[in-house]
Amino acid sequence: MDMLRFGEFQANSSLRSIIRSATEWHELAKDLRDIVDRKSLPLLDPGTTPIVNEWFVEKFMVPILVGHISYPEKTENGHATYGRMNFTAPLHFFSYKGEMTRSSTRWYRLGTPSPLAERSIERWTMPDG
Known part of the structure; x- marks a missing residue:
């Protein structure tokens, strides 16, 4: 995982990469909360899950x-x-x-x-x- 950068003189992350990271972390948090709320593991679809x-x-x-x-x-x-x-x-x-x-x-x-x-x-x- 790369460190995101913003507000620097150079080597800033693109807004697209910042949004992509925010979306990934949001989905991770949602999945972990679902485990806690349901007190069970999710059912993973073999057709889409590696x-x-x-x-x-x-x-x-x-x-x-x-x-x-x-x-x-x-x-x-x-x-x-x-x-x-x-x-x-x-x-x-x-x-x-x-x-x-x-x-x-x-x-x-x-x-x-x-x-x-x-x-x-x-x-x-x-x-x-």
């Missing part, structure tokens, strides 16, 4: 999900392509049992975990406070 296989959580200043990401909307011959190894935007919500995670930009379904998966999420476990 799935990440061979995934693990990496510590890169912030938690990110690394794995083979397949986007259903990007298909070849009517079949979702098996994604190449890639990473998500920073994670803000994670449910191993619910098989889903929410980055700052979108939801992902958790597919097959890598052998590193369980160990990788342990370092992000925080006591409830």
Whole structure:
């Protein structure tokens, strides 16, 4: 995620990028509030929600999900392509049992975990406070 800048002599962010970031953060906040209000996880549509296989959580200043990401909307011959190894935007919500995670930009379904998966999420476990 890039830091937004405005009111500088140079290197300002475009208004379009500021609006895009504001929209992404608004959608993230709405999704998190929905979980609290409903006291349940959302139902993710497999036809529109990417799935990440061979995934693990990496510590890169912030938690990110690394794995083979397949986007259903990007298909070849009517079949979702098996994604190449890639990473998500920073994670803000994670449910191993619910098989889903929410980055700052979108939801992902958790597919097959890598052998590193369980160990990788342990370092992000925080006591409830």
